[in-house]
Amino acid sequence: MQKRDVDVVVIGAGTAGLGAQSAARKAGASVALIEDGPYGTTCARVGCMPSKLLIAAADAAAAVKNAPTFGVHPEGVRIEGREVLERVRRERDRFVGFVLKQTERIPDEVRIRGRARLTSTTTVRVALEGSDEEMEITARAVVIATGSSPYFPPNLVPLKEKLSTSADVFEWEDLPESVAVVGPGVIGLELGQALHRLGVRVAFFSPFNELAHINDPKVAEVIHEVLSEELDLHLGIDAFDVSEATDGNGGFVLRWHDAQKEPCEARFEKVLVTAGRRPNLAGLGLKEAGVPVDERGQPPFDPRTTQIGELPVFIAGDAANHYPLLHEAADEGRIAGSNAANFPDIRAQIRRAPIAITFTDPQMAVVGCGWKKLDKDNCGVGEVSYANQGRARVKAKNKGLVRIYADRDTGRLCGAEMFGPDVEHTAHLLAWAVQSGMTVFDALDMPFYHPVVEEGIRTALRSLTGDLRLTAGTAEKLRYGPGT
Numbered sequence: 055m056q057k058r059d060v061d062v063v064v065i066g067a068g069t070a071g072l073g074a075q076s077a078a079r080k081a082g083a084s085v086a087l088i089e090d091g092p093y094g095t096t097c098a099r100v101g102c103m104p105s106k107l108l109i110a111a112a113d114a115a116a117a118v119k120n121a122p123t124f125g126v127h128p129e130g131v132r133i134e135g136r137e138v139l140e141r142v143r144r145e146r147d148r149f150v151g152f153v154l155k156q157t158e159r160i161p162d163e164v165r166i167r168g169r170a171r172l173t174s175t176t177t178v179r180v181a182l183e184g185s186d187e188e189m190e191i192t193a194r195a196v197v198i199a200t201g202s203s204p205y206f207p208p209n210l211v212p213l214k215e216k217l218s219t220s221a222d223v224f225e226w227e228d229l230p231e232s233v234a235v236v237g238p239g240v241i242g243l244e245l246g247q248a249l250h251r252l253g254v255r256v257a258f259f260s261p262f263n264e265l266a267h268i269n270d271p272k273v274a275e276v277i278h279e280v281l282s283e284e285l286d287l288h289l290g291i292d293a294f295d296v297s298e299a300t301d302g303n304g305g306f307v308l309r310w311h312d313a314q315k316e317p318c319e320a321r322f323e324k325v326l327v328t329a330g331r332r333p334n335l336a337g338l339g340l341k342e343a344g345v346p347v348d349e350r351g352q353p354p355f356d357p358r359t360t361q362i363g364e365l366p367v368f369i370a371g372d373a374a375n376h377y378p379l380l381h382e383a384a385d386e387g388r389i390a391g392s393n394a395a396n397f398p399d400i401r402a403q404i405r406r407a408p409i410a411i412t413f414t415d416p417q418m419a420v421v422g423c424g425w426k427k428l429d430k431d432n433c434g435v436g437e438v439s440y441a442n443q444g445r446a447r448v449k450a451k452n453k454g455l456v457r458i459y460a461d462r463d464t465g466r467l468c469g470a471e472m473f474g475p476d477v478e479h480t481a482h483l484l485a486w487a488v489q490s491g492m493t494v495f496d497a498l499d500m501p502f503y504h505p506v507v508e509e510g511i512r513t514a515l516r517s518l519t520g521d522l523r524l525t526a527g528t529a530e531k532l533r534y535g536p537g538t
């Protein structure tokens with residue numbers, strides 16, 4: 055068996071792993087970066103970038119479809135599925151190319167190809183790619199950055215190889231005639247709505263009623279209303295079953311009971327499973343290596359240090375399952391790499407205000423403390439409906455509801471749940487306000503141009519001032535500054 059000894063082993067060369075190896079090497083550590091899949095990261099190859107490229111094509115189709123609202127009548131519109139998917143892959147490959155160049159710049163002796171598992175908290179075994187050999191690497195610290203994989207509900211596991219995941223969509227040669235989306239979460243709604251707008255017959259199925267990660271009941275209600283005008287949603291269904299069609303024409307038959315308990319059946323060319331993602335931890339031998347795990351097999355960790363307990367083991371990105379998002383993976387990778395290099399002298403770092411955006415149309419976002427974790431007794435709520443908001447109406451994008459939360463006694467902004475036009479941008483404004491500790495009054499002091507969708511946020515902030523519990527003196531101070 056080959057043997058190596060380094061300061062830090064990083065398992066996984068995705069966004070978190072690349073950040074970790076870079077931070078560890080900058081801190082002067084010798085590093086081994088182990089990867090057994092293709093280089094290029096989930097984000098660039100099969101995640102953020104190709105999904106947004108598909109959505110961009112769908113946006114173009116939607117603009118053409120909505121053009122008659124403005125008296126503009128495009129003639130002879132044709133969607134060429136092959137061209138749509140070719141552009142998705144061409145642009146995706148460009149993004150992947152940049153990551154590959156970055157990865158190739160990492161010295162050869164750092165990069166090891168193979169599948170890793172822990173045999174102790176400081177020893178990693180690698181089944182080397184293309185050989186029967188193993189390598190044993192001892193280290194002062196280990197970073198787990200192994201990402202996540204699609205979850206298949208138990209009833210779909212027997213058909214796993216035949217069903218599609220989000221990664222498969224980007225490899226389709228042409229757009230299929232029909233797709234059943236199992237799991238209307240972030241990925242399911244983004245890809246499903248895009249496919250629908252590109253002319254594919256799409257239906258969504260879930261035993262649950264939730265859509266994406268919006269928990270504020272008022273916002274969720276508007277989302278259900280708006281999306282069900284456009285999309286074929288089958289939520290809260292039971293006895294849901296998928297089987298291969300048996301008439302020799304390919305495709306799948308879905309059977310379920312609707313809300314009235316009536317049996318239903320429909321046929322689809324493809325079934326896209328987007329029922330969530332799970333951290334890639336199962337084959338790492340964590341428990342046997344002495345790493346504590348909870349009932350789901352997840353090691354508890356401190357998000358400010360990324361350390362697991364007091365061990366020389368750190369976890370980052372989707373593997374940590376804290377906020378499985380790109381910018382969080384990058385941050386956690388850097389924190390993990392630097393702490394692993396300096397172990398046991400580790401530092402806690404302040405994490406950014408949470409922000410998560412779903413690129414549907416209208417878009418959804420959760421900022422700061424969302425509804426689920428909100429201290430509802432002590433937080434006020436302000437809201438704006440986009441139904442009659444000026445700029446949204448101008449653009450015929452006047453759908454949605456935004457609810458903003460603030461501490462009732464201090465007026466300090468704590469979060470928002472959002473559904474509406476351009477919330478990818480307004481969510482950032484609110485996230486920056488939350489992180490910088492702004493009160494509702496600080497935010498209202500900021501400039502608001504006219505006419506812009508941000509004016510809707512001002513309406514919500516103004517309505518929020520009416521739901522605070524401020525004494526007259528505090529309100530004056532908040533409004534005009536402490537000197538008054």
Ligand SMILES: Cc1cc2nc3c(=O)[nH]c(=O)nc-3n(C[C@H](O)[C@H](O)[C@H](O)COP(=O)(O)OP(=O)(O)OC[C@H]3O[C@@H](n4cnc5c(N)ncnc54)[C@H](O)[C@@H]3O)c2cc1C
Binds near residue numbers: 071201334337383
């Ligand atoms: C369709 C889709 C769309 C998305 N869109 C967005 C978006 O718009 N915005 C956003 O913020 N986030 C988005 N995400 C989430 C984002 O892509 C992830 O949060 C992020 O890529 C996670 O990075 P990571 O480094 O943790 O994992 P990865 O990039 O997946 O890296 C993990 C690596 O570890 C390797 N590995 C696993 N096990 C082992 C092992 N035992 N030995 C060796 N190597 C191993 C894997 O091969 C992989 O290369 C999207 C995800 C998907 C799937």
Ligand SMILES: NC(=O)c1ccc[n+]([C@@H]2O[C@H](COP(=O)([O-])OP(=O)(O)OC[C@H]3O[C@@H](n4cnc5c(N)ncnc54)[C@H](O)[C@@H]3O)[C@@H](O)[C@H]2O)c1
Binds near residue numbers: 237241267329378411
């Ligand atoms: N725009 C973005 O930032 C973006 C885009 C895509 C993915 N992501 C990240 O990737 C993560 C994973 O996305 P995802 O969409 O796979 O997960 P998700 O948790 O967002 O959605 C899973 C959905 O599947 C449903 N579901 C669960 N079990 C089911 C079952 N047995 N049958 C049918 N439906 C079932 C859930 O109710 C939920 O609606 C997201 O949470 C997010 O962090 C982010």
